[in-house]
Amino acid sequence: MPYHEAPELVRAFRQGDHQAFNRLVTLYQRKIYNLALGYVKQEDEAKDLAQDIFVTVYRQIDKLKDESKFGAWLYQLALNHCRNRYQRLRRRGFFSNQSLDDPETGLNLSSGATPEKDYERQNTARLVREAIASLTPAEKEVILLRDLQELSYEEISDILDLPMGTVKSKLNRARLALKNRLKHFL
Amino acid sequence: MQCTESQTLFTDFADNTLGREELHALTDHLLGCPACALEWREFQQTLSLVHSLESQPPPADLLPGIHLKLAQRGMFDRVWALVEALNFSLSIPAAAAIFTIAMLAGFLLKTAPQEPPGVLPSAPPPSQISALRLGEVPTPKRQPIAPSAMFAVSHNGGRQNENLEPLAQTVLATHPTMDNEAHRLLSPDMHVLIADTDHDSQIALFQEMLHRNWQIHRMTSNLYLVHLPQTGLEDFHELIGQHHFALMPAAAAQARFGSSKKVLTAAIYFQ
The missing domain is CATH 1.10.1740.10 (RNA polymerase sigma factor, region 2, helix turn helix motif)
Structure with a gap:
């Protein structure tokens, strides 16, 4: 783009x-x-x-x-x-x-080769979405910007008006929280 | 390194942005601590899952919807400007009433059903045609125009409609925008209701307009927007004068109507 x-x-x-x-x-x-x-x-x-x-x-x-x-x-x-x-x-x-x-x-996971694979992937995507949705607004925001919108730390720092170090630590906490919500699935 | 400290470095570790000392300390810790090693593996799996999510394509009508909202809000702004221009103080109930009416109008516009796309307006009933043929003089009279006709304005919404009739497609393809004044997006300057006409006459009318390099946008099967230069107003009257029509506002019949604007927008509605 x-x-x-x-x-x-x-x-x-x-x-x-x-x-x-x-x-x-x-x-x-x-x-x-x-x-x-x-x-x-x-x-x-x-x-x-x-x-x-x-x-x-x-x-x-x-x-x-x-x-x-x-x-x-x-x-x-x-x-x-x-x-x-x-x-x-x-x-x-x-x-x-x-x-x-x-x-x-x-959001959907990338398409698989067979209907069974597709179903499995869709199910996984649903679980991941559910886990993201359950995060706090601040955690969700930083995950959306970095991991789904694929913005750079510098861009996120500009958008949120936060130092880059703070952005990274917020992101790390958000990812750990997400990992804990997906623990039963991993 | 403590277990809690190691986990604060996971994102930097994943991004490969750790300093040399931190990197050694963390890797040493992960090698000696199975619990943190498991945490790290799960962290990586989580990232992998999130990154494999694909974004959804936006709906095709997102852009036309933006123009429709701009048109609706433009109408609200105009109502408010009118109230201010009247230069009298409103009581709170009166202001609330105006606000409610504007909101209701906006709601009605939003929920007004779209007409299915067709080719060109269908021919009028034979009785109306015969009335004209018998010499009835077209009398300009004020007639209500459907809300969707008044504000269904999309600057390029027509480009996304694959069912556009060939005539309008030609217009869009060959005639660039004449100017870009913001007010043209908001609402038409004139509303023309052409009551009795046949298919051939409509085609002839549009061909005449095309011949003058006016821009035509087909909004629905019987609503068209025409952009014409202000200097072409008399010409416009002459063209539509060949049909049985009603024109709003009445001032639009004057040669100097909208003289401060370079381009006028007419909404032509075929009944």
């Missing part, structure tokens, strides 16, 4: 080129949608959340000071949206009614 094009697209969008906005959305939609899915675990809700995030990008692009920092700015904005939506949905009991067995709730 040509993420290095983002600053140029932001510049063009600010100058009134709305196709540039569309291209920015196309560039980041997979990551933002999956980040949203990691929080709300339901496809329609994740789509709505991702759309709200990009609507905010459209309306607040002038608040971005440095175009080269678009990625970090987008993730900060996205995380704020995700945290708020997560809290709101949790208060409404959204997650208590949600079954993690639901096959549409997000």
Whole structure:
């Protein structure tokens, strides 16, 4: 993915080129949608959340000071949206009614060669998702950013506004917590 | 090295970013401590499982949905700007009423059923055609336009519709965006309801518009958005004047309507 094009697209969008906005959305939609899915675990809700995030990008692009920092700015904005939506949905009991067995709730393991293998992998993916979902919000956040979004420590440090050492130690704690939740499966 | 300390180094160990001394201390500890060695193996297995998860592709209608939301919020902003422009202070109940109406409108727009894609609008009933042929004079009159017709605006949503009619596909492929003013995304400047027309007349109308290099977006089977330069307004009136139509707002019939805008957007709705 040509993420290095983002600053140029932001510049063009600010100058009134709305196709540039569309291209920015196309560039980041997979990551933002999956980040949203990691929080709300339901496809329609994740789509709505991702759309709200990009609507905010459209309306607040002038608040971005440095175009080269678009990625970090987008993730900060996205995380704020995700945290708020997560809290709101949790208060409404959204997650208590949600079954993690639901096959549409997000990430899948890479496809296997046979239906049996596929089933086994899907089952494993479900368990891993369930374990990630059971982490505290702070633990889940750092796992999503590093292990699923594959961001660098430097990027995560920018997004969370934390020193890199703190990011690493938070990540280590989150991974240990995840390991403990998966212990019976390993 | 203590067992608890060893586990704090697992992420650095996995990333291969430990210093030489720490690396030696940790590996020595893992060799001599089966419990920590097991913890490390499980840590690696956990990472392997998480990294093997694949992300899901985003839904195809994510981008059109963004434009729809932008259009809806643009409408809300306009209502609010209008209230402010009226320059009188609202009582709290009045403000609450306006807010409720705007929210209700937004909800209705969101839940309005989409019409299935078709080719071009179907021909009107013979009785309407005969009425026109008998010399009925088309009288501009205000008629309500369905909410979905007023705000179903997507800047490039049509590009993702594989069922686009060939005419609109040609438009999208050959005519680049004329300008990029933000207000064009928010809502149409004019709403044109063409009541009585036949298939051939519609094609002829669009061909005339294409001939003038105006941009046409097909939104549903009977709703089209047309972007035209402000200087083409008279020409536009002349073209639609050949049909039985209603135009909103009435001011759009004036030659200088929207003169501060370079490009006007007309929503053409075929009844």
